[in-house]
Amino acid sequence: VFAYLEMLELQAHEAAVKQEEKLLQEEKLARLKARVEELRLQRDELQAKVDLQEKRQLEKEGATSNPAQLNPQAVLQWKIKSLQAMLQVFYLTGIGGKLTRQGVCFCISTAYEGTYLDSYYLDLLTKSEVRIYRHSVPTFIPLKQIAKQYLQTDIRRFLSVLSDHLNAYVGRRYQADQLQEHFSDQIKGTLQRNSLCNLLVFNYNMSSKSKTFPFNVRLLYGDPCCSLPTEVIVSCKSDAPSSLTETATAHSDLFRRMPLHKAFRSFSSAGET
């Protein structure tokens, strides 16, 4: 009899626990549903505000100051945002920065044509002589030499020369990256490059009369401030037909004159020779 009573007690207990769980679950669901509705309302209100804004702007083109809104705090906050936007524009010019307690922190931006790439920071101390406190310039860029030559006498020239090195490096790297990204099917094996990206070696396929022949390319960028190579060697195997050696010479010329990925684009679209 006791065992039976115990079992009943257990069953009752389990039923109570299940009931409580179900209640908690229902409460949670109700909470979530309420939150969703609250957020939907908020979203719809905001959307209406934005739509009204757009409608007002279409009606009167051009910026006007709103005399009703001459709350001084809002005006100052507007001016602050506007100055911050202007400082952001300086990054687009290549040299941005801000004054610090001990000097200046410059930011050199790099780009390849219209695409902005990495930015590099230089924290300078200017109290007595000019010193580089911290920087994010990679080690393979000759920062010390450039600083030795220009930093004390002409900071602008220093930044300009450094910017030349950095932009050229980033430009070479970008070309190699673009080549790997867009022409990977033509490249045989891996593209070998060093950290400064001024030595590139790779093989690519050229076809002639439905047979493919590998070309080997060695590009040396002798000028660290230039993103075009100074030395180009394009070679094909000795068993390749003579027409292909002409192509090799033509390609060699292309690589000397134009960015790597553009050269590939031009002879890819020209069709097979």
Add this chain to the structure above:
Amino acid sequence: MDSNVCQVYEDEIHSLEEEIKLLAEKYEDSQQESTFFSDEEILMSIKSFQRELRGESEGYESPSDLKAHLETLETDLSFLMKFTGIQFTSHSKKTLEKTRNRTVRKHRLSGNCHSLSFQLEFQLLEMQSKANVSAVITDLSIIMEPGGDSDLSKFVSSAEERGSLLTFFRSLSSYAEWYEHRRCTFLHFK
């Protein structure tokens, strides 16, 4: 079954929160871009702000903080303009498109560098990927004054074609210095 419903609600909450954040930013951007206050209005605001009781401001900064922030920004900007030789005289932007990962803004910028002045218009596309933010310039248009020089026009059209805003600015100051030097030399001989 219940946990599925929970998940659906939670997903919707998450997406609504993101939508709200985006809309709020859009609203703020639009307010900022369609407003303009002159320097006198700014000065008047600073004065009236200083008259207000201290600590009686809503928002994120106290009156003295706002003024200090404003002054720091103005000092930084004036330093950069003096250092680089590039003086911006006006700047306006308009947000054309804004989604979670992509913002497109149209910028109008004018200024001068020594005796050369420029007027630029361009679109800036900013994309957020997992690793970083990328920025690309499109639809670049450059007007230079004086623009007669043939070398300059060739350089300008090549920059416009490729969207090379950075190259334009990097070359601008050296070209402007050379131009100024040449102009002074000619004047000297007149």
